[in-house]
Amino acid sequence: MNGGGREGDRRDDEVRGARRIPGPRGAVDDLDLEAMERPALPPPGGSTPDEAVPEQGAAEPDGDVEPEADAVDEPEPAMTSAATPVLSHQVLKALLGAWALSACSAEETAAVEDHLTGCAPCADEALRLRDAVGLLHTDGSLDLDPTLRTRVMDGCLGRRPARIPVPDWATPYDAETARLDALLRDIGDSEWHAPVRLQWFEDERPATRRTTVAGVIGHLMAVDGLVSAALGLDDPLGRVEVPLSPARRTETYWAATRPPATRAVREPWRDLTHELIRTASLAGRNVAERSVSYGDFALPLQDALLDRAFECWVHGTDIAEAVDYPYQPPSAAHLHRMIDLAARLLPAALAGRRSAGLAGPAKELVTPGEPGRSVHLEVEGHGGGDWYIPLDSPAAVGSPRRAVAQVALDGVEFCRLVAGRIPPVEAAAGQEGDREAIRDVLFASASLSRL
Incomplete structure (x- = not known):
């Protein structure tokens, strides 16, 4: 009060x-009108300006008139x-x-x-x-969770199943192409020309090739043409005769795109991935075993699409590093399938290196039925598991064998080794047993990489 x-x-x-x-200010508000309207404060002596200057015509007090006692009381207490x-x-x-x-x-x-x-x-x-x-003031990342699309799709399909569902063996390719397309949709026009260095392992040493983000997508589309040919679709490289080798197909595409490709390559690549998934979904069960030729080797369609999913992830990571974009590994279930494919390809890769004199010889089995040697490949972490890589015969991976060595790797690191991104001598987190057998398996893993 x-x-x-x-x-x-x-x-x-x-x-x-x-x-x-303060609210929005206009030009007139720059003046301190409030201060202009505010009455002047009394000076330290206690009198106001009105008291200090008498009004014109007022009689001044005589000098011998004493002030009243109340006029010299203590000043009023301030707040x-x-x-x-x-x-x-x-x-x-x-x-x-x-x-x-x-x-x-x-x-x-x-x-x-x-x-x-x-x-x-x-x-x-x-x-x-x-x-x-x-x-x-949130400390969390504002980037979308890379698994968001999968969770949303799972929720939608759980309520309303797809009329023609994507085969289970094609889901890794579907997921990785969608993730890569989301990255490409976010980058600007200039970033399509960002330099990217592709790496692989060849002739016992690393090999590299420089291109651009657009060049990487053209490379993926050129190799996807091998799968489209197996499904009876048109080759994205046209009607001219094109070699089956992935590297030669890529060089052919790069030579035909002068000047270098731009972001216009995204649409034909994405349309091709949609067509491959749609055709595989409509073709029935037997299509999974249809052979896809890579020139020097062939894979059944289900493994070929898994190989293409692996390439999408690896090259998606290359692009993400070039444009400084966050990019996560595949889901654990999909990564496990990619590791399993590489493990199943290792016996043939070992045999090829032996024939070229790059790996130790196989040991002849003296006793019929005797289990041959193997290397226990222990993959830890995301998508990990245990595989036994045969050294002496092309028997199936995982059959009972006498393990002469054990090598432990992280799941993502093993995939980087298979992609030629790290040297074999730096890949293993732990080694035990026959060093020559371990070396042969690690170098055979790196030899699976290619342009």
Whole structure:
């Protein structure tokens, strides 16, 4: 409750001068109109300007007239800075945003919090603003979860199954092409020309080839043409006779795209991936075993699409590193299938290296039925498992064998080895047993890589 007189005027002045959240300002607002309207404060002596300068024509007191006793009393006590200022409801409501941001002074904070205990509408608004401020200070990544698409699709298909479902063996390719397409959709036009260095392992040493982001997508499309040919679809490279080797197909495509490809390559590549998945889904069960020729070797269609999924992930990572984009490994189930494919290809890769004199000879079995030697490949972490790689005969991976060595690798690191991204001598996290057998398996894994 305010009293009258000078104390009440001073209290009103403090209310008018209270700090608040400023609104949009115009040019005229640059003038401190509030300060211009504010009455002048009394000088230290205690008299006001009106008292210091008498009005014109007023009689001045005689010099021998003594002042009244009340005129020399102690000055009126001023409000201390520690006291809570008395502010109107509108001022306190305007301060709620600054209070939520912890931008009020100590006096304003005390006044606002005292007001919130008795004003329900302001209390509700304060809670809403404080929750909004919490969203501004999140430490989490704003990038979408890479598994979001899979979770959404699983939820949708759980409620309404697809009329023609994608075969289980084609789902890794479907997922990895979709993830790569999401990356490509996010990058700008200039980033399609960002340099990318492709790596693989050839003739016991690393090999590299420089291209662009658009060139990488052209490479994927050129090799996908091998799968489209097996399904009776048109070759994306045209009607001219094109070699079956993935590397030669890629070089043919790059030579035909002068000047280098731009982001226009994304649409034909994505259309081709959709057509491959659609055709595989409509072709029936027997199509999974249809042979896809790579020139020097062939794979059944289900393994060929798994190989293409692996290539999409590997080259998606290459592109992501070139444009500084977050990119995660495949899901554990899909990564496990990719590792299993590489493990199943290792016996043939070992045999090829032996014929070229690059690996130790196979041991002849003296006793019929005697289990041959094997290397226990222990893949840890994401998508891991245990595989036994035969050394002496092309028997199936995982059959009972006498393990002469054990090598342990992380799942993603093993895939990087198979992709030619790390040297074989640096890949293993742990080794035990026959060192020559371990070396042969690691180098055979790296030899699976190609352009």
